[in-house]
Amino acid sequence: MTAARVTRAILIASSVCSLRCGDVAAPPPQRVQLDLQLDRLPTASPPPVQISATATNVSAAPIAIACGFRFQVRGPDGISSYDNGGIGPPVVCGYPGPTTPPGGGRTASWQFLGNWFDANGEPAPAPPGTYVVLATVSEAYGGVVAQKTITFVWP
Numbered sequence: 223m224t225a226a227r228v229t230r231a232i233l234i235a236s237s238v239c240s241l242r243c244g245d246v247a248a249p250p251p252q253r254v255q256l257d258l259q260l261d262r263l264p265t266a267s268p269p270p271v272q273i274s275a276t277a278t279n280v281s282a283a284p285i286a287i288a289c290g291f292r293f294q295v296r297g298p299d300g301i302s303s304y305d306n307g308g309i310g311p312p313v314v315c316g317y318p319g320p321t322t323p324p325g326g327g328r329t330a331s332w333q334f335l336g337n338w339f340d341a342n343g344e345p346a347p348a349p350p351g352t353y354v355v356l357a358t359v360s361e362a363y364g365g366v367v368a369q370k371t372i373t374f375v376w377p
Contacts (some may be wrong), residue, residue: 256368257273258357263333268377271334277359277368278327285322286362291330294358297338298351328359336376348376 255278262269270365273293279285286303296302297314338348354376 251281252368253285254278254359254368255280256357256359256370258355258370258372260372260374268336270336271353271374271376272331273334273355273357273372274326274329274331275357275359275370276284276329277322279322279324284324284365285367287320287322287328287359290328290359291332291359293332295334296354296356296357298349298353315324334374334376348375352376 257276257278259274259276261272261274264270274308275291275293277287277291294302320328334348334353336348338346339376340346352373354371354373355368358366361367
């Protein structure tokens with residue numbers, strides 16, 4: 223190959239790369255659809271809030287949900303606390319969980335009973351205001367596959 227042909231090949235390759243190499247890769251396809259529903263339970267006053275989460279496998283392959291669902295709540299001041307329902311930060315586990323086939327789903331629910339912990343870690347009634355719940359679903363060895371938030375006003 224002559225030097226002119228090599229130069230022309232390099233110029234063509236660089237112009238093609240300049241048109242395509244800077245493209246941002248598309249995000250990976252969604253594998254889990256996460257839906258949240260909020261209900262007020264008429265069992266106490268003020269009525270507890272129940273968050274129901276449904277994760278549906280929208281991929282073509284089975285998914286091993288590791289830790290299942292995690293719920294994290296942030297109070298009106300934006301700070302996370304723990305409710306007696308056992309909430310905590312999203313956790314990614316490394317052990318295999320039950321396999322959810324394509325089109326299959328899993329559900330979980332969590333209740334906010336109005337219990338809160340103050341800055342000293344002491345139990346206290348939840349302050350009034352808007353709360354944000356983050357629901358997370360994780361897969362064995364694969365990390366978080368879906369997250370979604372929902373808000374509610376307490377009481």
